[in-house]
Amino acid sequence: MVEAVAMAHAWELQHDPAVVVIGEDVGANGGVFRATQGLQQRFGAERVQDTPLAEAAIAGVAIGMAAQGLKPIAEIQFMGFLYPALDQIINHMSRMRHRTRGRLSCPIVMRMPHGGGIHAPEHHSESVETLLCHVPGLRVVCPSSPARAYGLLLAAIRDPDPVMFLEPTRLYRASRQEVPDDGRALPLDRAFVLREGADVTIVSWGAMIAETLQAAAELVAAGVDAEVIDLASLSPIDATTILDSVAKTGRLVIVQEAARNVGVGAEVAAIVAEDGLYDLLAPIRRVAGYDTVMPLYRLEREYIPSVRRIVDAVRAVMVDSR
């Protein structure tokens, strides 16, 4: 997937002179995950620029550049290092267009690795999308495959407003597929139905899509036909796709790596509770990370929802049905 991310960067740098890339180690090193590999050599040290090691500065400088007509793509090295930048993102990036009645805007993509599963050190495995989804004026996107990483990143760069682009760390190398470099973007604000099914809707996003699809495959043997939806846009949520699916299946299971409490899954559940309750044949269930600190790597696989936990939740929902 990381090659798809780099490819989308290159396409936009090539086709839009306003696009610039900033971040820590994005230049000669090509990013610690190689998501900006080769870009500085190809587009020069001004358009692909290493910044001093300061996350608030990366976000703040991106705002200044964007307000004066550039389209920065800014990399935060890990989501656990995002927090110093939140002041800039929440107080300025998300609301510059609003505050100035459209006079100035922030067409910025903030990219960052999201989630665990690669035996990384402490603070390198966080999935705190909820922090961003609660902020008005931001779009939050999380791809689950190389093709969607390419198409959604193109869309994010072309969008006239700030997009937080969360790249699942454990898919960078593990998820491989041929992606045509055709410059075609995928739509923002839309969920993707990855597998059609009649009995239960499973909503997930990012790296958890892999476990979710595997669970759906295993459930066939138990006679359960699961529909799998990749939320992809964590804010705003594509309620229509979810509600249409639940109207068909009558059951909803939500799978997220992030801690359960006030997670994106809670919002998905609330949407269905408000606007799809009478379609439900069983209570909604969430399979989520625990409400604990993301553990160091010896325990990360115990924290991240397993295929087994997803299968068990779906079976419980099937049994619970009226």
Add this chain to the structure above:
Amino acid sequence: MRTVIEFRIEYLQRLAPDGDLVGDPPAFACDADEVLRMYRAMTLARAFDAKAVNLQRTGQLGTYASCLGHEATHIGIGAAMRAEDVLAPVYREVGTQLWRGVTMHEILLYWGGDERGNDFSGPRADFPWCVPIATQTLHATGAAMAFKIRREPRCAVATIGDGGTSEGAFYEALNVAGARALPVVFVVVNNGWAISVPVAAQTAARTLAQKAVAAGIPGLQVDGNDVIAVREAMSAALERARGGGGPTLVEALTYRLSDHTTADDASRYRSAREVDAARALEPLLRTRRFLEKADRWDAERERELLQACAREIDAAVAEYLAAPPPTTDAMFDHLFANLPERIREQRAAARRSAGTGGH
């Protein structure tokens, strides 16, 4: 042991409190018309400021941050900048903003609780008022990076208060700007007080200008009540920045003669004697003395100027008070260029329940 580096902070003053020029004044200071132009702008800023405070006291404006005493710093910055430069102000830079073409109507709208005030009709590229302390310094730095990448001969100017220099964003901005030799000038408007906390409690540093030293950029102090010195220092810094010489930190020493905002009562934490002493050094007084000594000013002209200011301000206030309030759509319309479905639904819901919340 050997000395690796030493530093020195210089202090610039051109107009003494008695109205006499000091040292070797710049060319514009020898042109009384030019000084007169700045004096008029300073007078207008002060008169407008007093009116805004009065509007707040009479319930016709929200909380307002007075700029009383900052006029020389504000106008000196404005006069040194070019129209195509960009300002990233704090919430107190009324004088600089008026000079750059932000209208009184817009200023009143913003402090009157209406976001439309930030849609400046004059300096379209200037940043809006910045309330979160020091964050604007990074916006100016980013703007300067954009100018540099596009090879535009433009500069960014960020103002910041003395308290703001304690924030991390300030250091990050100086550091990035220095490391990339960006065309940006940072102005610390040191007015002695960060709400109730004096500068001495903010830092052990003898000057705030020396904060530049760690970032590897030039820093200097100017008499912030001296419009000639401020303009001269800013012009030099902007010229250097425009020529590729990188950023400068200018510390303008002035005094906040007002409360922090209309919600503050400075008598709780500082003495009347201190304020009285500062008032004797305030900027309009010495500029007027300079013009009187040059035989370009007298009581009659002062009276005419104040009347002209009052007329202009009264017209802006009338326009402000007559402006229709924003509708609930204003909460939604500019949140995104392409409004998501859920936001459009909420906009419709807000229309339906409009007026049910009272004030």
